[in-house]
Amino acid sequence: MYFQLHNLEEHSSVLESARNELLDMVAEGISLALEDPQKGILGINSYDAQCLRNFISQEHENIMMEWTSYVSRRELGKNPTLFGTIGEAKKWLAQRAPAKLVDGAWLGHIHKITTPFALRGVTKDTWQILSEELGDGDLSRNHVFVYQQLLKEIGCPLPDPQSRDFIRPCYLEAMDDQRSWKAAVAQLLISLFPNEFLPEILGFNMHYELISLEAMMAARELKDLGVDPSYFLLHICIDNADSGHTAMALLNVISYLEMIKATECDSALEEKWKRVQAGYILSQTLAVSPCDGIDFPDSRIEMSGRASKSVPIDPLTRRVIEIFKDKTSISQKYHCQSKVRIGSRTLVEWLDSSSWAHDDQQKHLELLGTLSQAKPWVHPGMGSESRLVQELSCGGRMFGAFTNEEVDILIAWIDALGPENTTWLYYRFTVREPVASRDIVSSLQDPACHHPVLAARSMDKTTTSAFVAEFPDFCFNAGFTTEEQPLNTPCQSQLPDVVALWFAHIGLLENMINVPSRTATSLYSNILLVLRAQAGFAIETHIPAGMAEMTRPSSPSLVEIGLEIVSSAQWTDGANLSCLKDVLLLTRRQGQSEDSAKLAYNMLQWANHPDENLGLLVGLALAFLGLKDAIAMPHELLGEEGQVALKMIVERERKGLLKCVQDIKGMDGAHYRDLKRGYCIGRVALEKCLEKAGQKTTNTLGSSLTEEMKKNGGI
Structure with missing residues (x-):
């Protein structure tokens, strides 16, 4: 996918799977963050500009405190954290190349002519950050170029990231950190659908532009080895919290949400805030080094159980809850002899009407989360094949206990639990109505309102x-003049x-x-x-404008x-x-x-x-x-x-x-x-x-x- 996203003109078919992958990544991050919903940005339940400022200020302060501790350790003679030799530095830099060589990609598709006019003030400010990532037109300040120069200096030159050579086995051997590839793909994905995912992009940007402990350590340790640390020094300076990208990204989010607050209803503001949080969390989960962000595990997680924490309920899940509330009020004693267990509970305990009677939505989600993992009764993604549905269908022991409509709802809910449908957590968290990627991508046909649009390729010959034909003799002469009338x-x-x-x-x-x-x-x-x-x-000047451009x-x-x-x-x-x-x-x-x-x-x-x-x-x-x-x-x-x-x-x-x-x-x-x-x-x-x-x-x-x-x- 890394190669395809670099070459969308030849690989437009990747768009559907790209959107699915993005939603899977966001859902994974949300699930992990919900392990401790009072920690981090989830601790801000509702949007409040001052609370957000305080939060980002504290995040910055925490990083600087870690940096102070690191400096103290080094002054006491402790070993470097990232690398201690040229060989180790070379390996470390090569491993991070997939992500570093897409620096700025999370903003690559924003602020297009198709951007709604009302949002152009917000996206212009975001685009300024992208412009500075790309050097403001000065190649020597382009972050990708500077990293390429660093790789050459340390003896590890790599092909251009958009080339097929970049993913050849001989180079992949050096770039063997899967976290870096995952982070790179996420950066390429997040801005791919800018009109749909602007809140997530802004949230991602707000976390990504925080000053990085890893960057500060890398600059120190490269300098100790006699290697030019310019790439990391560039980030340390440009991401500063006063006039740099940290401050710009924060102001960008506040400007956007204040606009939503002034022009839309409270529920719209809540949704947009949840989506900003989702983008922020995604960036946290993509930390390439344990020193950056949150040290989340890499493996694909089982989200069903974790999803029960502080997650708003989507319409489909709400209907399933209503069905079980109605059924448990009359069915518990029917199953008193059953030895079936739903997770750690007996069936009788799971059907306890007192657990379902009250409007405790998080309790209901916990019960459903347990059911969703109770094989063979429920096979996530396989509603019709799940034993629960079969027992409720013709020939089953509970045939007639549920109406046909109720069984259909149950099947749809189980189908939505499948590996290919892990995005349900994203929609539930953000309170968005689910939309299939196939439907979104198939609608991207009009270049006057959609981005990206890859339906037609070559010029219209007619x-x-x-x-x-009307201007057959035209050409530029040696001096590039044209004898034309104004x-x-x-x-x-x-x-x-x-x-x-x-x-x-x-x-x-x-x-x-x-x-x-x-x-x-x-x-x-x-x-x-x-x-x-x-x-x-x-x-343009020789110094990035930073906040001065925004103000x-x-x-x-x-x-x-x-x-x-x-x-x-x-x-x-x-x-x-x-x-x-x-x-x-x-x-x-x-x-x-x-x-x-x-x-x-x-x-x-x-x-x-x-x-x-x-x-x-x-x-x-x-x-x-x-x-x-x-x-x-x-x-x-x-x-x-x-x-x-x-x-x-x-x-x-x-x-x-x-x-x-x-x-x-x-x-x-x-x-x-x-x-x-x-x-x-x-x-x-x-x-x-x-x-x-x-x-x-x-x-x-x-x-x-x-x-x-x-x-x-x-x-």
Whole structure:
């Protein structure tokens, strides 16, 4: 699964099993945490911002106290904890490579164009943490890259994690810690369905970004061996609880839950809080070292008995409880001679009506948990084959004691206990209605509202051939100039086409950084710079912005600028847009052409295959700089603030995209040809939407790129 999740374009069939695996991992963590429900984050029964702040502060303090004890031991001459020789360090670092080389993956799929607009403030702040994990566009600060350099320094270079070579036996022998693989897969899974699991992602992030005792010890012990500890020092500094990721992740959770508190009902807040807790617990259970998090056992656990502790009851279980409450009130004495035992109880004791009569839900869950493990009466996951059901069915000794509907409910409950259905604990804990992964994945068909979407792969040939046929002689010359006329500012009648393409183009590059291991190159660092500009982040410096980015006055992103354009259009039904899908439906109602509608949809589809369509997508992004230049000119579509913000975005985009062009040209001819084709498609589409200005001149894109290229030595 590790390899498949790194290469989703070729392995989209893994999505269903991926979601099931994620839910199994979360359920396992919940079950373990419920062993002591008053300990840890479960001790905060209901969301309270100050209680949460105090809790995270205490967690941080506990780690620092452990660090102080460690330092004291070392000063007394005690041996290192993690490794004492270069050979031991090499083994330790290699064992942790699967998890370290996906650093940031738990946030890889958040803050997409499909993110509901109301949540974009929350996901933008989360994405800032991802950006810093990836180095903010500075390859030397990219966490995956830094770890790769560390492995090389210590004499243990490994193939790229997304390659098949990475999972070859000769390398797997060195990476033999199953906890590291499990932690890595969980990080790749947790953000895979961002629109469904945002609370869990935020909770996971809040725990994962706590400063790590293991990182502090590793930095000390590597330094003692004369090995560069930069990777671990980077985490120690960037995860600090004042202005770093610990503080950012905490504020992120509070901002999200305060928004839920202000806009939704109490039950919704309770559900979201439980889901934040579930994500936090998942990160705890994935500790690769006993020094980090909770020292939970690795083995797959039997959850049925443990699940009886402080777990809200789901509708199916509630119905089973009601059935047994009704039956035990009249049946106990019928079984007084029975020698059958349900766990440690005799059948008569288990049927004791006094145990069922009161509304003690946790007691009821304990009784059901015992029954769920009482073979042969109950075989988890095999309702019809369980002896209890057979005895209640035709030919059984209790036939007629339960109605047909009651037997069906009992079968469904037993089926839900099976190994493939261990996710029942997740749904029970979070009070969510269960949804089958098959149903979720099969619905991921619309790139305007779903992520991920992997239904279509290659370009729509009818779209591309139509556009290219209208512009057959286009090519970049040696100086990357194009003798094109600048685009006009759109008029009212052109806005439906322009708005749809505007919003669709925002998603062109965003999926290129979904998997952190792919970002450890110059090209993807430059793509990250472009994405930061588009999202409205401050200009990069040599020091991570941290909390300063989250607390500074917000700058408009391309999405906010697009919504301002919609507002300026004064469409009567343009208010209360909640997501990209709403925007595209609105533009169709306002008279959008079939050509632009098709291109908008195709751009969203192509963007879901960033590896296959790398050159095409960068070329399209280049073409849309011309549209932004036109809209940034003074006119009624944008206010002065929006115009200034857009000009700044375009300036940063242009610099970043130029570097991308240089990187792609140095890769291979196919990607560069795709880049030119993508530019051609985008430019022609925009010219169809917007009439050209009267005077022929070298366009802004070409001249600006030429100037930048002269500074950088050309292409």
